[in-house]
Amino acid sequence: MRARIAAIGLVLLAALGVGTASAAAPAGEQGIGGSRLDRILHRGEVRVCSTGDYRPFTYRDPATGEWSGIDIDMAGDLATRLGVRLTLVQTTWGTLLDDLGRRCDLSVGGISVTLHRATRAFYSEPYLRDGKTPITRCENADRLATLEQIDQPGVRVIVNPGGTNEQFVGTHLERATIVRHPDNNTIFAEIIAGRADLMITDAVEARWQAKRLPELCAVHPDEPFTFSEKAYLLPRGDTVLQEWVDQWLHLARNDGTYDRFARPWLG
Structure with missing residues (x-):
C-alpha cells in the first residue's frame, strides 16, 4: 500500500511539474545528476536566452x-x-517561456516578474x-x-508585442489607438518621427x-503607474539551479559586481 501511495505521489508531482528538473534532459545528458546545474557543469557551457532588444539590460x-x-x-x-x-x-518576448529549458538554461534581460510567467517558470x-x-x-x-x-481617441500608443508593455496597454487603454511595432530597437525612433505619440514601458x-x-x-x-521587479527566469521545478543562481545574485549585488556593470548604463 505504501509503495502504491508513493507511486501515485510521484505521478502527481510529475503532472504539476515539480521535482522533474531532469525529465527534459537532452540526449547525451540524461543520467547526469538531478539538476540542470549538473548538466551545465558537465558540458562546460551555460546557455542563456535573451531578447537583445531591451537596453540597458540587453542589446x-x-x-x-x-x-x-x-x-x-x-x-x-x-x-x-x-x-x-x-x-x-x-x-x-513572445517565445521567451517556450525557449526556456528547450534552448537555454536560464533567461536574462530586464524580465519583469509576473504571475503568468511564474505558472510556467521559476x-x-x-x-x-x-x-x-x-x-x-x-x-x-x-x-x-x-x-x-493618454486613453483618448487619436492618441497613438506604440508597443512591442509579446511582453508586459503590451499586457499593460491591453488592460488599461480602451480609447487610444494601439500601434504594434515588432522591433523594440527602433520603436523609439517611431515616436521621434511622429508616427506614434508615446510608449508606456519600464x-x-x-x-x-x-x-x-x-x-x-x-x-x-520616479512615480510609475505600477510596481514591478526584474529577475532572471529559470526552468520550473529545478530548485537546485534556482538556489545557486539566488546565491550568486545575492553575492553579486553585495560585493559591487552588479553596481560595476550597471554604473556605465544607469549612472
Whole structure:
C-alpha cells in the first residue's frame, strides 16, 4: 500500500511539474545528476536566452551580432563563477517561456516578474524595482502624463508585442489607438518621427532612452503607474539551479559586481 501511495505521489508531482528538473534532459545528458546545474557543469557551457532588444539590460547589434547590456555582463559573471563558457541564445518576448529549458538554461534581460510567467517558470530573487511609465516627445510630456490623458481617441500608443508593455496597454487603454511595432530597437525612433505619440514601458528603459535621445522625455519615472521587479527566469521545478543562481545574485549585488556593470548604463 505504501509503495502504491508513493507511486501515485510521484505521478502527481510529475503532472504539476515539480521535482522533474531532469525529465527534459537532452540526449547525451540524461543520467547526469538531478539538476540542470549538473548538466551545465558537465558540458562546460551555460546557455542563456535573451531578447537583445531591451537596453540597458540587453542589446544585440544587428550589424555585428555583438551583445551588450547590464544583464549580458551579469551572465558573463555567472559563467565565470561557474567555470564554464557562456553561450548567448537570442529569443523574443513572445517565445521567451517556450525557449526556456528547450534552448537555454536560464533567461536574462530586464524580465519583469509576473504571475503568468511564474505558472510556467521559476524566478531568481529580484534585483531591481521598476514600474510602467510613459515616454514621449518632450513637448508632449505635460499633456500625456496620466492614463486619463493618454486613453483618448487619436492618441497613438506604440508597443512591442509579446511582453508586459503590451499586457499593460491591453488592460488599461480602451480609447487610444494601439500601434504594434515588432522591433523594440527602433520603436523609439517611431515616436521621434511622429508616427506614434508615446510608449508606456519600464521606468528604467524610459530613463535610459531619454538620456540617449534628447528629443524624448521620460514622464514621472520616479512615480510609475505600477510596481514591478526584474529577475532572471529559470526552468520550473529545478530548485537546485534556482538556489545557486539566488546565491550568486545575492553575492553579486553585495560585493559591487552588479553596481560595476550597471554604473556605465544607469549612472
